[in-house]
Amino acid sequence: MCEVLSPLVPELGEAHAPRTQLDGRLLEAVGHVFGLGLRDVDVLTVDDMRYCDLATIEAGFLLFGSAFPLGGSSGIPHVICAHRSGEMTPGGEAFIRQQVAEGKAVLIELEALDESFVRRLVGDLDVPELAALSPRLAQFTGGNPQFLLETIRHLIEKDGLHTATGRLPLPPRVGEVLTRRLQGLSPSALQAARAAAVLQSDYSFDLVAEVLGAPLLAAANAWAELEAAHIMHEERCSHDLVYEAVEAGMPAAVQRLLHRRAARVLSGHRAPPGRVARHWLSGGDPGRAAPLLLEAAADAAATGRLREADDLYSLAVSALIATGDQEGAQRVQILQANLNMPGALQGELPPPPAV
Template sequence: PAKLPLSVLRPPVLVGREREWARMEEAWAEGKTIFLSGEPGVGKTRLAHDFAASRGVHMVLESRPGETHVAYSTHVRLLRQIMARCPDTTLAPWVRRELSRLMPDMAGTEGPPPPMVDEAERSRFLEANCLAIYQLCAGMDAIVADDLQYMDAATAEFALLMLSRRHDIPSDGVFPRFVDTYRRGELTPIAAACIQQLVEAGLAVVIELEPLHSEAVGTLLGSLELAGAEGLADNVMRYTGGNPLFIMEALRHLLESGGLERGWPEHVHPSGRGRDLIQRRLERLSAPALQVARLAALAKTSFALELASEVLEMTPMSLATHLSELEAAHVLRGERFTHDLLFDVVREAIPPSLVPLLHRRLASALEQRKAAPVVVAQHWLEGKEPQRAAPFLVAAANAEASAFRHMEAALLYYRAATALEEAGALDEAARVRARARGIPSA
C-alpha cells in the first residue's frame, strides 16, 4: 500500500470545536470534571487530548473492553499506570496494605489483609485508595480517562466518591482535573448514574459532540495539504456525515487505492476502523430495528414508513418505536441514513439469504403503489425473479422511447431481453431485442 502522509494518520489541526473548547475552558475555570460524549469517531479523544495538553502536565488512561464485569478492573489499571509513571512515590504502609486487596504484589511481609467484614473496613479501603490517587497524581494538571463505556461499576462508584471529596485534598497539593470521554448511549447504568450525580452536584459538566458541519469539513481537508482533497468537501460531507474518523478512513482508502487524484469515485468501499465501529453500533440495535435499517438500505430512495409497515408486517406503532431507536442510534434521520458510509455497511452486512426475500417483498409492494417501472424491475431482478422484472423493464424502455431518450430505451430493452433469456423465455427475448435494434441511433 501507498505510504500515508502523517497528516492523514493524525490531522495537524483540530477544527470545528471552538464552541466545545470554550465550554471546556469555562468548566476548567470552575474546577469541574469534564465529560465528552458522542458517537464513535466523532473526535472525543482528540479533543480531550489536545485540551489536556494545553493545560500542562497530563497523562492518558484508557478503559478497555472486557473490564465492565470485573470489579475495580479499570481502577487497578489506572493505579498501575500512575505508579509506573511515579515509581519513586512512597505510600503509607497502611495504604499499601489496603491497595494489596486489589494488587496482591503490593502486600508487605505480613501479607494482604483479611477479607472485609463490615462497612468500617470498606470505608478504610476506599479511603486508602483515595489517598493513593491524591498522592500519586500530585503535580499533574490533567488526566484524560478515555472510553468510560468500558468502565466497571465498582470503579464508577469509586470515581464518584473520589471526585466528590476534592475538598479532602491537602491545601498544598495539586490534584489534576479529569477530562473523560464515553460513547453516547453505551455507559453502564451505574456509570451513567454516577456522572449524573456529579453534574447535579455542580461538580461536572457533560458536553455532547456532534459531527463536523460542512465548513469545518472543508477546513479539515484543507489542513491536510493533500492535492485535490479540499475540492472533495461536499462529497466527503455527504458520504461521512461529518464524522472525523470516517472522513480520515475515506481519505486513507482513496490514497491507498491511488484514487485521490482522480476525484471522488462513484463508490468508496467502507473499510478499516470506521466500518468496524459502525458494525458494532448496528449490533447494539434490537432485531426489529435492525430489520427496518436493512429494509431502508435495500429500498434506498423508495423507503417510506407505509412501505416498511407493509413489507415487514409491522403495525405503525411498533414501526414508530423502531424508527425512534434508529434515530437515537444516529442510524436514520427521518427516512434517510445519516450518511452514506453507514448505508453501505448496513447494506453489505445483510445476510445473503435474506436479500432476495426482502427485494421480492419490496417489488410486490412498490408494484401495488405504481412506483417507477425501473425501480420495481430492479427489485424483481435482485429478488431473483427475472421474468417478473422483464415487463417493467419494457415499460420503462417504452417511456424512455416516447421521451426520445433512445439510448436509454435501447439499454432497457436489452436488459429486459437478458432477463427473459435468464428465465428461459427465449422467443419473447428475441422480440424485445428486435425492438431495441429498431430504435433510431440505438
C-alpha cells in the same frame, strides 16, 4: 505502599508472594496514587469512556472525591469524559444522566460537520485528489470526523482516490463501530434499519412500516430506538455508511425477502417502474423485473435519455436470459441496437417487445 498495591500490580511485590485481599489499605493506596497523579493538573480527559463498566465509573468518582474532598484547599481539576452516543452500557448512561440531573456534570453533544467544514478539513489534509470527493464524503460519513478520516485513510491505503466513481467503500474500523451499534438494537429496531437500507432513497417511516407489515405504533417505537442510537436522523439514515454496515451484516435470504416485499409495496404506491424492477432483481425474481425494465427503458428512450435506456435494456436482456427466454432477449438486443439510429432522439423507436 508497593506491597499494598501488589494485588493490582504484581511486579511491585515479591515473586510468588501470596495474593492479599482487596482491603481498605489497598483502596487507600489507590486513592493516594490517584491524588499524586492529579497534582497540579488543571484538566483531566477520559477518552473512550464507553469501555468503562458501571463499577469502574463509580470507583472513579469515589477516587476523585477522596483526592479532592469538599472544603479542601486544593482546586478541583475539570474532567472531560468523551464517549460515542448510544454505545455506553445502560448502567453507565443512567449514571451520567444522574450526574447531569444533580448538577454535577454537563452533557455536551457535538454536532456533525456540515459540508463546508468537511471541505475545509479535507483541504487541510493537502491531498489534491480529495477535493472533488468532498461533497460525497460529507454525505457518506454524515460529517462524523472519525468516519470521515477513516474513509479517507481507507481510500488512500487501497489507492481508491482515482477509482472512487461508484459507492464509496465501508472502512473496516468504521464497520466495526457501526456493527457494535447495530448489535445493541432490539430485533424490531434492527429489522426497521434493514428495511430502510433496502429501500434507501425510496424509504420513509410509513414505507418501512408497510414493508415490515408492522403496526405503526410498534414501528414508531423501533424508529425512536434507531434515532436514540444515532442510526437514523428524522426520516433518513444519519449517513450512507449506515446503509453499507446494515447491508454488510444482513443475511442474503433476509435481503432478498425485503427486496421482494419492497417491490410489492412500491408498486402499490406507483413508484417508477425502473426502481421497482431493481428490487425484483435484487429479490431474485428476474421474471417480474423484465417487463418493468422494458417499460422504463422505453420511457427513457422516448425522452432522449439514451444512455439510461441502454443500461435498462442491458438489465432486461440479462433478466430474460435468466428466465430462459432467449428469443425475448434477442428481440430486446435488436431494440437496444436501434438506440443508435437517427430517429432515436425523436422518440421514433419501435414499441418494446412483449415478454
